[in-house]
Amino acid sequence: MGRFQAVYDERSDTENLLLPGDLNDDGQVNAADLSAMMAALADLTGYESAYGLSDSELLTIADLNGDRRVTNADIQGLINLLATSDFVAAAEPSALLLAAVGVSGLIVAHLRRTFTYFLL
Numbered sequence: 537m538g539r540f541q542a543v544y545d546e547r548s549d550t551e552n553l554l555l556p557g558d559l560n561d562d563g564q565v566n567a568a569d570l571s572a573m574m575a576a577l578a579d580l581t582g583y584e585s586a587y588g589l590s591d592s593e594l595l596t597i598a599d600l601n602g603d604r605r606v607t608n609a610d611i612q613g614l615i616n617l618l619a620t621s622d623f624v625a626a627a628e629p630s631a632l633l634l635a636a637v638g639v640s641g642l643i644v645a646h647l648r649r650t651f652t653y654f655l656l
């Protein structure tokens with residue numbers, strides 16, 4: 537926890553808790569985290585190092601189906617989580633998914649910049 541806390545505190549003083557499903561670490565669980573999840577799954581080691589997470593911390597935020605592994609199956613877990621959140625209360629799940637796909641390119645580009653920043 538200590539290492540993550542130190543890294544996190546440099547980036548944000550608004551949220552210091554590990555939030556299951558908050559893959560992009562902005563303190564909220566929403567459609568943007570779907571894209572972050574896909575980016576994380578493409579390179580879990582890079583994701584951990586970009587966010588300063590240990591393996592167990594990664595499981596806390598990204599193992600959303602509780603099998604103690606972070607795999608593509610957790611994308612469905614995240615969708616299920618979003619489907620029960622306030623965010624989706626006002627939107628159809630299909631609309632959410634379309635929105636997520638629509639912004640995914642922008643978010644992946646943003647994440648790549650973020651990753652580059654933290655890896656330097």
Ligand SMILES: [Ca+2]
Binds near residue numbers: 557559566568
């Ligand atoms: Ca988030």
Ligand SMILES: [Ca+2]
Binds near residue numbers: 609
């Ligand atoms: Ca899992």
